[in-house]
Amino acid sequence: MRLVNINYTPINRENNIMKKGNHKEIFFHVGLGKTGSTYLQYKVFTKFRNVYYIQRTKYKKSFDIINNTNHNRYLVSNEFDRQFPEEIRRISAAFPNAKIIMVLRRNDSWLASQYRRWVKNGYSGSFDEFIDLKNDKGEWKQNEAFFWPYIEMVMEIMHSKPLVLLYDELRENPHSFIKKIVDFIGADYNQDTISLRKIHKSYNEKQLLQRRKWNKHFSGNIKLSKSKILAFIQTFFYVKPIRYGSLYLAKIIPDKTVHQEELTPQNYLNQLKVFYKDDWEKCVNYSKTFYNKR
Secondary structure, three states, rough: OOOOOOOOOOOHHHHHHHHHOOOOOOEEOOOOOOOHHHHHHHHHHHHHHHEEEEEEEHHHHHHHHHHHOOOOEEEEEOOOOOOOHHHHHHHHHOOOOOEEEEEEEOOOHHHHHHHHHHHOOOOOOOOOHHOOOOOOOOOOOHHHOHHHHHHHHHHHHHOOEEEEHHHHHHHHHHHHHHHHHOOOHHHHHOOHHOOOOOEEEEEOOOHHHHHHHHHHHHHOOOOOOOOOOHHHHHHHHHHHHHHHHHHHHHOOOOOOHHOOOOOHHHHHHHHHHOHHHHHHHHHEEEHHHHHOOO
């Protein structure tokens, strides 16, 4: 279930793109995933004025869009996890003067959210099999949840400091969070137009525990056909019915029939918090210092 990189604009075209895009102000919101990206993309960025917004569904074409249009300022949004290093290099090659916006979530909480997504999508392993602190043989490797190296990479490759925001602030003080982005990119917006309602609610513990149990027997994951038509049929008549049908069924099952356990045990979350403590403190200090100096 490793994430697969999508082939975007060919690398050999980026030097030509760079020549035409250099005079424009370009900002890339790069996630990370599971940090409120969908909310920002659909409820916030669409309300910004004085910036041309390129949504994540158009990310594959974003370099060409910037190259072939004449706006003064662009905001491109997508979210990356394992793809982060590769995509930052691509952005730098095409637009070396672009500015990066990152949103981070405390490592343990972020890993728990990633795990819930994997379980929803068909993973049947336990949390400590997903991220293995003892032997690092999990699906998600330990170094893939260190965030400070991402910040250092952006500073080195982009030759500028990224705006790093914290997911906790988005949840606790969204208007303050949003204003920091607006100030950074030089946009404008009407605060009253921003909805604070969530895009979607998370599945509850019971649903995901049952889904994980059933995933061992019928996860609904299959290799999709290369044919777009067949892949569509497979997705909408097999993968999604099993995935979301099982989650709905788990919701209506009586609680007393479900084995009581924690999907992401608190004791293990505490271990993760300690393991990534230094990394997270560096990120928090950077975020606070960056904005205080502006």
